[in-house]
Amino acid sequence: MERVIGHIDLDYFYAQVEEVENPSLKGRPVIVCVYSGRTTESGVVSTANYEARKLGVHSGMPIVLAKRKLEGTDPAVIKMEHEKYEVVSSRIMEDLEQRVDILEPTGIDEAFFDLTASTGGDYAKARKTAEAIKRSILQSERLTCSVGLGRSKAIAKLGSDMSKPDGLTVVNPESTKAFLSQLPAAKLYGVGPKSSSTLEEMGIKTVEELANADPSELEKRFGKKFSAYLLAAATGTDTDLVVAGLEPTQFSRIVTLKRDTRDAREALGQLYEGVEYIHGKLVSSSKSFRTITAIGILTDLSTKTKSKTFETPVNDASIIRDSALALFDELSRDVEKDLRRVGLRVSGLADTEDQTSLSEFLRPAR
Ligand code: DCP
Numbered sequence: 167m168e169r170v171i172g173h174i175d176l177d178y179f180y181a182q183v184e185e186v187e188n189p190s191l192k193g194r195p196v197i198v199c200v201y202s203g204r205t206t207e208s209g210v211v212s213t214a215n216y217e218a219r220k221l222g223v224h225s226g227m228p229i230v231l232a233k234r235k236l237e238g239t240d241p242a243v244i245k246m247e248h249e250k251y252e253v254v255s256s257r258i259m260e261d262l263e264q265r266v267d268i269l270e271p272t273g274i275d276e277a278f279f280d281l282t283a284s285t286g287g288d289y290a291k292a293r294k295t296a297e298a299i300k301r302s303i304l305q306s307e308r309l310t311c312s313v314g315l316g317r318s319k320a321i322a323k324l325g326s327d328m329s330k331p332d333g334l335t336v337v338n339p340e341s342t343k344a345f346l347s348q349l350p351a352a353k354l355y356g357v358g359p360k361s362s363s364t365l366e367e368m369g370i371k372t373v374e375e376l377a378n379a380d381p382s383e384l385e386k387r388f389g390k391k392f393s394a395y396l397l398a399a400a401t402g403t404d405t406d407l408v409v410a411g412l413e414p415t416q417f418s419r420i421v422t423l424k425r426d427t428r429d430a431r432e433a434l435g436q437l438y439e440g441v442e443y444i445h446g447k448l449v450s451s452s453k454s455f456r457t458i459t460a461i462g463i464l465t466d467l468s469t470k471t472k473s474k475t476f477e478t479p480v481n482d483a484s485i486i487r488d489s490a491l492a493l494f495d496e497l498s499r500d501v502e503k504d505l506r507r508v509g510l511r512v513s514g515l516a517d518t519e520d521q522t523s524l525s526e527f528l529r530p531a532r
């Protein structure tokens with residue numbers, strides 16, 4: 167049976183999350199920045215939306231330079247809020263996990279997945295699943311992503327890359343060779359700047375040239391293992407498996423409040439389902455947590471958090487609720503603006519079997 171491997175990557179992820187949160191940004195160049203704190207302007211661009219990219223801005227560019235490139239265009243310059251993107255990312259990964267056979271997250275905004283078993287190697291079926299995934303993310307998060315399908319990880323990754331933004335590339339096994347032949351070798355998954363300049367030195371520019379290269383010459387330059395991978399990737403015969411993601415490291419929920427408030431009880435009231443959800447996740451995965459974090463996104467869209475860490479892992483719904491209330495009390499005393507969105511996260515997960523739950527421990531002996 168032919169393998170069906172997919173790769174999904176969210177488009178201009180941090181900047182797109184910001185656009186969703188604040189629709190007035192749409193159409194304007196948006197740059198999401200990490201400030202180093204040395205001077206008010208020092209730091210780099212974490213990512214930029216496509217409007218800003220068209221004007222020459224890219225990830226890693228100094229903020230000062232990016233602003234110069236965007237002069238006269240009414241750009242939005244936004245401070246990176248990692249917390250916020252993590253929460254969106256984990257929601258999407260959880261949804262994906264339900265829709266594919268095996269999910270291997272490889273970064274905050276991307277994952278490989280395997281659909282071989284559920285499609286029986288039928289690429290028309292796989293296309294339908296990929297379309298359903300794209301629709302689901304668009305409906306629930308209003309985010310676009312790009313997906314590639316093919317018989318190997320290298321092909322799937324090339325596919326998601328080349329259809330950006332909001333694309334879907336399906337490379338049927340039969341068209342693998344034609345798909346690969348004219349692509350630049352530098353685009354292959356696993357080929358970084360260093361390998362790509364070595365390939366260039368060898369006069370290898372396209373994937374086809376790589377596929378036809380002298381194996382012993384490649385081995386001399388790249389070693390046995392990597393040269394074998396390169397040849398396999400170039401012919402679409404790399405056999406790397408999709409490996410299910412590691413154990414969850416956190417569970418979180420975030421909601422937009424019906425009205426802005428600074429009242430901890432009111433905020434928590436609307437997050438009550440989130441408490442239930444997190445507790446459910448802990449129970450179903452037999453996990454306990456050590457750290458609980460209250461997340462507040464304020465009306466100026468900045469993020470504030472308060473955490474508490476327990477000595478031993480706990481998993482009781484009542485502990486989650488009580489801690490959440492205490493943390494939100496503390497958080498709302500600390501902020502100058504109203505809360506617009508609130509979230510809760512538990513992390514520092516441990517297997518529940520390994521310890522006595524705190525409530526059991528506290529329960530009076532009978
Ligand atoms: N990122 C970062 N610094 C970089 C590259 C990326 O902080 N040098 C962050 C911001 C991105 C996120 O990681 O939004 C995902 O990285 P990608 O390389 O997938 O880039 P984008 O999602 O921003 O854009 P694309 O539409 O090209 O995928």
Ligand code: CA
Nearest residue numbers: 175176177178
């Ligand atoms: Ca991306």
Ligand code: CA
Nearest residue numbers: 175273275276
């Ligand atoms: Ca990515």
